[in-house]
Amino acid sequence: MQNELTPELFDKLARLGGITVTDEERDAVEKDLRALMRAAGRLAEAELPEMAEDDAAVCPLRPDVPAECADFSLHGEFAVERIIQ
């Protein structure tokens, strides 16, 4: 996926995100999305110290649990509780 926010990329992101952007909203969304992408771009260019990949994927208080497992378990509980009820 390219980094410049072309009309094609904009439409693709909206489609993948499952949202429809109206003509009235489009200018404002484009402007802010460009600012956010610039900020994300600074991160891509950042010179970070060498770190093991594992370091980047742990829950802050539960180093034994991968972040995705720990963090997203909550969603399941939120949804399952509703079904049970």
Added chain:
Amino acid sequence: MNDITKRSVTEHALALRRGEYSARELTTEYLKVIKERDENIGAFLFVDEKGALADADRADEMLRAGEASPLCGIPYAAKDNIVTKGIPTTCASKILENYIPPYDATVITKLKGCGAVLLGKTNMDEFGMGSSTENSAFGLTRNPLDLTRSPGGSSGGSAAAVAAGMAAFALGSDTGGSVRQPAAFCGIFGMKPTYGAVSRYGLCALSPSLDQIGPLTSSARDGARVLSAICGGDRMDSTSVFRDWGDLTHVCGTDFSKMKIGVVRETLDGVSAEVQRAMNCALKTLDNMGCGIVEVSIPSYKYVFPAYKVICSAEASSNMGRYDGIRYGVARGGEQFFGTRELLGAEVKRRIMLGTFVLATENYEKYYLRAQKVKQLAARETDEALSFCDVIVSPAASTTAFPIGKAELSDGLYAGDVSCMAANLAGLPSLSVPCSAADCPLPAGMMLTGKKFSESTLFGLADVFTEAYHE
């Protein structure tokens, strides 16, 4: 404002025990203030008058039976992203309009157990996405200190409710400063506890690796009381921590003159003149108290903003998948999924699109993985800074409350929240304490950040500092 609603939680607790007034009388007073003031402020999305009075009657029974909890009979408000059984929970979004949860969040259950009285649900930026409470689908909230200004966000309704005397305390949620920045704008105390300190079961997730529920109160001691009641491990939230918390108020009023205070070099610039003056004044007070002031450096701060934006947008865009008209959300029209999601606001759409962008296979390593590395780096560097001092001090927001309509979604606005975001990335407890420049009518916030689980120290220092600051 009615005099009775100016009192602190601690004062109410004493008065209720002495029989100066009942929980029903107290609740009636708060409901009266809500009726008088909220039309102009817009802090509440839903006021549960009937439920509050029923809660109050139960509290009166508990008090008569000698119930010991200091929160028994105390009226409070909860941010509208914390689920409440039988009471609408909308996250300030049209997509959840009329959604009534079938269960209570753990924090609500705990407060019910204490006998606290839920007055209603407060306004917020839609799904917590924003820092002005202007991104609510149901209208904005105004700052009670100046109605032309924002109360901050996303927990702006909760902060405004406490500052206006419409609730004795309130619950908010903080992903990158959403409790602390509104607390600073409204001149009250706001705590983002250690990651894992408070169960998030029943909190509608924005960014689960960063989200925490925290109290907004009119004093540090009140904050300690509320946090004591809601913190602790919960088997329904696998990230919550089981440990003995005890009473977090126990250090309030003790001697903090030997504390070493670290001022983060990277946060000294880039704040408004009013905030700079307020911070100087606050640091002078800490110095007069006998605390040692040292300068510390956290170089990764320069990457905190983009890392936060990437992590938050990525997780938020994943979370929003459940609002599809089948699991959650109103089913609309022939094209169910897209028809339903048309109800999402512009800021939510922006974050979904950015999240989709950074999570794309070819971008994942470049953005999301690097953001996770910055998160770990920020945690390490902050831990290192905290080895030279007991508490880190920084501004809770780079400006005082901005005028309504001026919260443009620019790099500048987000940059002001960097020190708040850093505490979320590092998972550390962080408390916004009101302070102000002598010539500025609006308050600023001094933020105290400590080691993991040092909440009682932060509340204790804030308590002593506030007393010294007003002398």
